Amino acid sequence: MGLALMIVDDSATMRKIIMKTVRMSGVEIERTEEAGNGIEALEKLNQGTVDMMLVDVNMPGMGGPELVKKVRELPSCSNTKIIMVSTESSQELIDNMLASGANGYITKPFTPENFQKKLMQCTN
Numbered sequence: 501m502g503l504a505l506m507i508v509d510d511s512a513t514m515r516k517i518i519m520k521t522v523r524m525s526g527v528e529i530e531r532t533e534e535a536g537n538g539i540e541a542l543e544k545l546n547q548g549t550v551d552m553m554l555v556d557v558n559m560p561g562m563g564g565p566e567l568v569k570k571v572r573e574l575p576s577c578s579n580t581k582i583i584m585v586s587t588e589s590s591q592e593l594i595d596n597m598l599a600s601g602a603n604g605y606i607t608k609p610f611t612p613e614n615f616q617k618k619l620m621q622c623t624n
């Protein structure tokens with residue numbers, strides 16, 4: 501059975517690129533959702549949980565760090581994997597995101613190969 505996936509990024513172009521890269525990675529996807537910021541993502545999660553979220557850090561309204569904390573408070577999302585996807589690459593931020601509940605971190609620009617590697621790490 502494939503994954504239910506949510507892509508959260510304020511750039512519609514970046515959401516398309518991420519979607520394309522996920523499809524190229526060979527990971528089986530059953531359903532995809534998109535959200536433009538943390539608030540939209542939480543609204544969609546209230547209607548149904550997902551197996552994996554790919555989450556940008558910087559977004560207007562509610563960014564990735566706050567979203568991760570809120571998702572980790574939702575019992576329905578206790579098994580949801582969260583992978584951050586961001587141009588921000590400071591080790592401090594990466595460590596903070598992992599400490600607050602993210603399962604992985606991918607820096608932009610990414611290659612299909614390193615994207616696939618992270619997805620595989622998180623789906624196994």
Ligand SMILES: [Mg+2]
Pocket residue numbers: 509510511556557558559
């Ligand atoms: Mg952004």
